[in-house]
Amino acid sequence: MSGPSGAPVTGAAVLRRAVNGQWRDVARSTLLAIGHQAGSAMAPVLIGVVVDVAVTNRSLGGLALWIGVLAADFLLLSFSYRYGVRAAERAAENAEHDLRLQLTGRVLHHHGGADAGRLSGELVNIATSDAKRVGTTDVALPFGLAAIAAALVSAAVLLTISMPLGLLVLLGMPPLLLLTHFASKPLERRSEAEQERAAHASGVAADLVAGLRVLKGLGAERTAVQRYRRTSRASLAATLRTARAYAAQGGVVETSTGVFIAVVALVGGMLAADGAISVGDLVSTVGLATFLQIPLSTAAWTTVEFAQARASAARIAAVLSAPPAVRAGTAALPEPVRGALRLRGVTRGALRDVDLDVAPGDLIGIVAPAPAVRALLACLAREADPEQGTVELDGVPLAELDPADVRAAVLVAAHDAVLFSGTLLDNVTAAAAAGRAGEALAAAAADEVARTLPDGVDSTIGEQGRSLSGGQRQRVVLARALAADRPVLVLHDPTTAVDPVTESRIAGALRWVRHGRTTVVATTSPALLAVTDRVVVIGEEGVRRVGTHAELVESDAEYRAAVLT
Numbered sequence: 203m204s205g206p207s208g209a210p211v212t213g214a215a216v217l218r219r220a221v222n223g224q225w226r227d228v229a230r231s232t233l234l235a236i237g238h239q240a241g242s243a244m245a246p247v248l249i250g251v252v253v254d255v256a257v258t259n260r261s262l263g264g265l266a267l268w269i270g271v272l273a274a275d276f277l278l279l280s281f282s283y284r285y286g287v288r289a290a291e292r293a294a295e296n297a298e299h300d301l302r303l304q305l306t307g308r309v310l311h312h313h314g315g316a317d318a319g320r321l322s323g324e325l326v327n328i329a330t331s332d333a334k335r336v337g338t339t340d341v342a343l344p345f346g347l348a349a350i351a352a353a354l355v356s357a358a359v360l361l362t363i364s365m366p367l368g369l370l371v372l373l374g375m376p377p378l379l380l381l382t383h384f385a386s387k388p389l390e391r392r393s394e395a396e397q398e399r400a401a402h403a404s405g406v407a408a409d410l411v412a413g414l415r416v417l418k419g420l421g422a423e424r425t426a427v428q429r430y431r432r433t434s435r436a437s438l439a440a441t442l443r444t445a446r447a448y449a450a451q452g453g454v455v456e457t458s459t460g461v462f463i464a465v466v467a468l469v470g471g472m473l474a475a476d477g478a479i480s481v482g483d484l485v486s487t488v489g490l491a492t493f494l495q496i497p498l499s500t501a502a503w504t505t506v507e508f509a510q511a512r513a514s515a516a517r518i519a520a521v522l523s524a525p526p527a528v529r530a531g532t533a534a535l536p537e538p539v540r541g542a543l544r545l546r547g548v549t550r551g552a553l554r555d556v557d558l559d560v561a562p563g564d565l566i567g568i569v570a571p572a573p574a575v576r577a578l579l580a581c582l583a584r585e586a587d588p589e590q591g592t593v594e595l596d597g598v599p600l601a602e603l604d605p606a607d608v609r610a611a612v613l614v615a616a617h618d619a620v621l622f623s624g625t626l627l628d629n630v631t632a633a634a635a636a637g638r639a640g641e642a643l644a645a646a647a648a649d650e651v652a653r654t655l656p657d658g659v660d661s662t663i664g665e666q667g668r669s670l671s672g673g674q675r676q677r678v679v680l681a682r683a684l685a686a687d688r689p690v691l692v693l694h695d696p697t698t699a700v701d702p703v704t705e706s707r708i709a710g711a712l713r714w715v716r717h718g719r720t721t722v723v724a725t726t727s728p729a730l731l732a733v734t735d736r737v738v739v740i741g742e743e744g745v746r747r748v749g750t751h752a753e754l755v756e757s758d759a760e761y762r763a764a765v766l767t
Contacts, residue, residue: 227293234286239352241279246489298337313526346504349497541720547591570740621667642685
């Protein structure tokens with residue numbers, strides 16, 4: 203399947219990939235499933251032969267022979283089912299795994315865009331529940347084909363017993379299968395809505411858990427719970443509608459199948475009463491009529507699985523086809539990267555007409571409204587391109603570079619960056635340059651955090667660092683950013699949860715550890731702003747003031763109010 207910048211991916215393509223990518227196991231499973239169903243269809247026929255041999259011919263030798271044949275048939279169908287299911291399940295699991303890898307790769311792709319308008323929990327739901335439903339097609343397809351084969355075998359056998367019985371099955375099966383298909387259409391539509399609602403509920407729940415500490419601090423637990431309750435109820439309503447559609451489909455299928463089987467058995471009984479078929483043939487006919495319920499039910503189950511898989515495949519295709527947030531360029535950065543930043547007329551969202559020059563090795567502060575800071579950080583990280591204007595690194599516009607090349611040179615460390623499950627050291631060294639971890643830990647005062655933990659830097663800090671306080675998490679996140687040692691580092695409020703004494707220590711160390719490399723700090727912290735070479739104040743119409751922290755505190759009342767109160 204194509205990547206984020208290729209042709210759009212369709213739900214049909216997702217389903218084809220799930221089957222074609224596992225064609226060996228699917229083909230093996232199909233052959234074995236057909237063997238199982240054919241063997242099952244032959245069982246009542248062989249029982250009928252045994253009855254005729256025992257009752258009509260009274261041949262003990264013949265009876266023993268046909269009982270042996272019947273036993274061999276059961277051995278064959280048991281073997282076929284066991285290994286057929288194994289192959290089908292293997293294909294389904296591998297297809298599901300392949301889809302999860304594709305979805306993960308698309309979400310993590312440096313062009314971005316896959317998460318636009320989707321909560322993180324929703325993406326997880328698509329990569330788990332929807333991928334599983336699509337993978338199930340590798341089980342449904344072999345057994346669906348086997349069900350059709352079983353019906354054809356049954357019809358062929360009945361044709362040898364009686365032409366009317368065989369024709370009845372051959373002519374009756376297509377309308378039944380067509381009825382099953384149309385009965386599944388409402389289920390497909392409601393299944394798609396159910397998955398959408400369930401995924402949204404998962405996303406809201408994930409956000410609620412991730413922000414639980416903040417919600418408690420704000421006293422907003424009740425509002426958050428009410429929001430989740432509304433979302434959960436909508437998901438429940440969609441699930442109930444799907445259940446009703448499933449029940450309706452099942453009722454239609456079971457009723458029509460029952461009537462069809464009854465008609466076959468009735469015709470067979472009438473033929474036996476007229477002497478047109480033997481007692482053994484009657485036994486075979488009734489047995490086959492009863493057996494036909496299995497392939498018909500399997501066909502109905504297959505239709506349901508494909509209906510749900512099509513809905514899930516469409517959701518997966520929407521993620522894989524999501525347009526990239528930024529396009530790849532063909533330019534290259536000079537080697538080595540000096541770290542000179544130049545912004546001209548940059549406008550995006552709340553960021554308006556910003557002109558800014560940052561020389562290599564400068565340490566500058568940015569004071570701006572939060573929406574403008576977020577827009578600036580997105581442009582510098584090339585998570586989004588400016589609506590107007592250009593951002594250049596060493597004279598090369600970022601829009602002409604591949605996003606991966608930009609991020610290899612420019613690290614934007616957001617204030618809400620998360621930690622991963624693992625040790626403190628693993629988090630700090632995730633993208634560390636050789637030999638920088640110890641220096642980064644000390645500069646961010648994260649070495650103090652390590653000393654409070656039972657195993658020091660080898661202590662496990664849990665998912666998202668929940669075992670740490672807010673200030674401790676910030677210090678570990680800052681240490682990770684410093685350890686990466688990128689030519690350009692952009693920090694966003696790195697010390698908002700840190701006590702003043704530690705903040706002052708970090709501010710002094712920041713200038714030392716980043717000496718000779720470009721650093722931009724978006725913050726209102728006086729301690730951090732005091733160590734910068736200069737501070738750029740951005741207002742609603744672009745850059746409002748530029749000066750040292752001391753100069754701006756003395757001469758700019760608005761700045762003084764923003765950073766000192």
